Each structure stands twice: as structure tokens, then as C-alpha cells.
Amino acid sequence: MTQPTPPIDFGAGRIGSRWAGPKQAGPTSALVDELRSICPISTAAADLAEHARDWWPLAMRWALQAQVPQLPSVVATPSITDEVRRIVLACARHDTPLTVTAGRSGVSGASVPLFGGVVLDTTHLQGVVSVDRTSGVVEVCPAPSAPISSVR
Ligand SMILES: Cc1cc2nc3c(=O)[nH]c(=O)nc-3n(C[C@H](O)[C@H](O)[C@H](O)COP(=O)(O)OP(=O)(O)OC[C@H]3O[C@@H](n4cnc5c(N)ncnc54)[C@H](O)[C@@H]3O)c2cc1C
DSSP states (O other): OOOOOOSSOOOSSOOEESOOSSOOOOOOHHHHHHHHHHSOEEOOHHHHHHTTOOSOHHHHHHHHTTEESOOOSEEEOOOSHHHHHHHHHHHHHTTOOEEEESSOOOSSSTTSOTTOSEEEEGGGOOBEEEEETTTTEEEEOSOTTBOOOEEO
């Protein structure tokens, strides 16, 4: 499983949020239980910290002071599209913010979970559908171990 490369080491200390608001109340235990029934989730401090940042240069400076822009409360790692659908529905039903992240290599903070809540980590959604050797175009989709259906 490919893991994003962390942009910079955190400075010493407990990782905290740089932005006090507009973070909303964390997910209810009912939502956490529902997410856990859908796919692997994490509430480990180290996972939350890594999913709270990308390669935004300003946030790298904050990381040196053990700060991230905004911490999520839960990281959910679906590996098939139906799990994505169920996560989105659950967050909507519980009125909880949801932020999608991928490689977290963006340089402007786009994957930062601005409102806290749940991060939906797409890095476990992997699969190659087709490869066109002439054009070099590769079609990929969010499905685990999807077989290559076409190589032209
Ligand atoms: C050293 C370095 C060099 C770079 N050079 C270039 C360059 O030359 N040219 C260039 O264009 N870019 C460059 N970038 C930027 C970077 O490569 C892109 O921003 C990157 O493609 C973002 O992809 P990601 O998977 O990391 O997305 P993330 O950073 O995880 O997310 C980016 C945004 O996409 C959203 N998102 C991600 N996946 C999904 C999904 N499945 N569904 C819905 N929304 C989603 C996120 O919510 C977020 O808003 C560079 C970055 C670095 C660190």
C-alpha cells in the first residue's frame, strides 16, 4: 500500500491545531461506530496529525512548532467505492464535516480538514483498468486489485 510522503518532521511536543475555529463538534460515538463497521478507521494521534496537512509551505513552518492547520477526529480508509458511498451517507446523516484526501501532495492546503470531522483517505482505492501503450494513457479506478482489462 502506497503511503504519502510526509512533507517535514514535526517539532517536539503534542501536535495541536493552528486554527481554533471554525472546527465543529467531533463525530458522535454512533458515527464512529458506524464508520468502523464500514472500513478501517483510525483515531491515533499520529494518523490524525498526518491527515491534517499537505505540502503547503506555510503549514510546514507550523509543523516545526508541532502545529497543523486543523486536526480531524477520525480517518476512514475505504478500499472500494461502496465503502466511500456509505461513509459519505453516514457523515451526511450525522451532519459531520467530511474532507477527501489522497496523496496529500497539494501545495496549498486543499486537503486540510478545515472543519475537522472525518477525513476520507482514498489511498487504499487502487486499481488499473486499462493501459494504452501507444498514447501512454492509463485508466485507473477506485477498486482494490482490479485486473487490467485491456492493454492496447
Ligand atoms: C514537490 C512537489 C512538486 C509539485 N510539482 C507540481 C507540478 O509540477 N505541477 C503540478 O500541477 N502540480 C505539482 N505539485 C502539486 C501536486 O502534485 C498536486 O497538487 C497533486 O497532484 C495533488 O494530488 P494528491 O493526490 O496529493 O491530492 P491531495 O493533495 O490529497 O488533494 C488535493 C485536492 O483534491 C481533493 N481530492 C483528492 N482526491 C479526491 C477524490 N478522489 N475525490 C474528490 N476530491 C479529491 C482533496 O480534497 C483536495 O482538495 C507538486 C507537489 C509537490 C509536493
